[in-house]
Amino acid sequence: MPWSRKPWSRQLPEGGWAAQSVLITGASGGIGQALVDELAGAGARLLITGRRREALDALAARHPGRVTVMAADLTRAEERRRMVEQALEAGCTMLINAAGVNRVGLFESSSDDEIEALITLNLTSTLQLTRALLPRLLAAEHGWVINLGSTFGTIGYPGQAGYCATKFALRGFTQALRRELADTRVHVLHVAPRATRTGMNAPEIEAMNQALGNAMDAPQRVAGLVRRAIEAGREETQLGGPERLFARLNALLPGVVxxxxxxxxxxxxxFITKPRGDTP
Structure with a gap:
C-alpha cells in the first residue's frame, strides 16, 4: 500500500543478502550467470529464469539449496505468468531485470523481425513482468526493482540504433517508475554496464572494440559492481569512468560527441557492414 514517505533506508535492510529472495531474468546469459554466482555467494536465495536450461541447472548445481531454476521465455505471456506465480511462492521481493539481446549492424540492414525481437525482449516483456510482480513488491516490507541498462541507454552509438532505442526507453521507464513509487517502500535502481565480454558478442564486435580502444569488462566484474550498487542503494549507476564522462558530455554538448x-x-x-548479398 502507498506510504506518505519512505520509512526505510535506501540500503539493504538488516540481514543483508541472507534475507533476500531474488528473481533474476536472463540468468543463463553472461552477466546473468555472474550475478547468480555473486548473489548466491553472498547468501541470497534466488529464483533464476532464462531460455537455456543446461546453463541454469549448472548454476543451481554450483549453489545447492540457494538457487531454484525455471527455464522460461520471458516474451511469452503464459511463461511470464508462471514466473510471477513461482516468484510469489518463493517470496521474492527483489526483481533484477537482466534479460536482453543485442544486434549490431547498420540500421538499414535490420529486418522487421529483428527490430521486433529487440523491443519485445529488452523492453516490452521486461515492463510487463515488472508490472505483474509490482503488487507483491508494494506489499513487501522492502521491495526492489533493478533494471540492467547499458551505456548505450545514454549515448546513441552507430551500429546500435535498435539496441539504443530499447535501452534509452528502459532508462526512462526506470526513472519514471522510481518517481511514481517515491512514496512507497519499493526502491527502483538502474545500473548501466559498459561493453562486457559475453557470448552475446560476435568476434568482430570484440575486434572492433579493441581497434577503437573501448574497454570491455568481464561479467564477474560487472556482477560485483551491480551488487555494490544495490547494497549502497544507488539509484543511477554508470559503470566505467570514461563512460560516465562521455555520457555527461553527450547530455551537455551532444555536438562534440x-x-x-x-x-x-x-x-x-x-567491422559491422556485411558484404552485399548477405542476409542481415
Missing part, C-alpha cells in the same frame, strides 16, 4: 563518433565511423563500418 557527434564529431568524435563521426571520426570512428570508418572503423565501425569496417
Amino acid at each position: 557527434d564529431r568524435a563518433l563521426r571520426r570512428q565511423l570508418p572503423t565501425i563500418r569496417r
Whole structure:
C-alpha cells in the first residue's frame, strides 16, 4: 500500500543478502550467470529464469539449496505468468531485470523481425513482468526493482540504433517508475554496464572494440559492481569512468560527441557492414 514517505533506508535492510529472495531474468546469459554466482555467494536465495536450461541447472548445481531454476521465455505471456506465480511462492521481493539481446549492424540492414525481437525482449516483456510482480513488491516490507541498462541507454552509438532505442526507453521507464513509487517502500535502481565480454558478442564486435580502444569488462566484474550498487542503494549507476564522462558530455554538448563518433565511423563500418548479398 502507498506510504506518505519512505520509512526505510535506501540500503539493504538488516540481514543483508541472507534475507533476500531474488528473481533474476536472463540468468543463463553472461552477466546473468555472474550475478547468480555473486548473489548466491553472498547468501541470497534466488529464483533464476532464462531460455537455456543446461546453463541454469549448472548454476543451481554450483549453489545447492540457494538457487531454484525455471527455464522460461520471458516474451511469452503464459511463461511470464508462471514466473510471477513461482516468484510469489518463493517470496521474492527483489526483481533484477537482466534479460536482453543485442544486434549490431547498420540500421538499414535490420529486418522487421529483428527490430521486433529487440523491443519485445529488452523492453516490452521486461515492463510487463515488472508490472505483474509490482503488487507483491508494494506489499513487501522492502521491495526492489533493478533494471540492467547499458551505456548505450545514454549515448546513441552507430551500429546500435535498435539496441539504443530499447535501452534509452528502459532508462526512462526506470526513472519514471522510481518517481511514481517515491512514496512507497519499493526502491527502483538502474545500473548501466559498459561493453562486457559475453557470448552475446560476435568476434568482430570484440575486434572492433579493441581497434577503437573501448574497454570491455568481464561479467564477474560487472556482477560485483551491480551488487555494490544495490547494497549502497544507488539509484543511477554508470559503470566505467570514461563512460560516465562521455555520457555527461553527450547530455551537455551532444555536438562534440557527434564529431568524435563521426571520426570512428570508418572503423565501425569496417567491422559491422556485411558484404552485399548477405542476409542481415
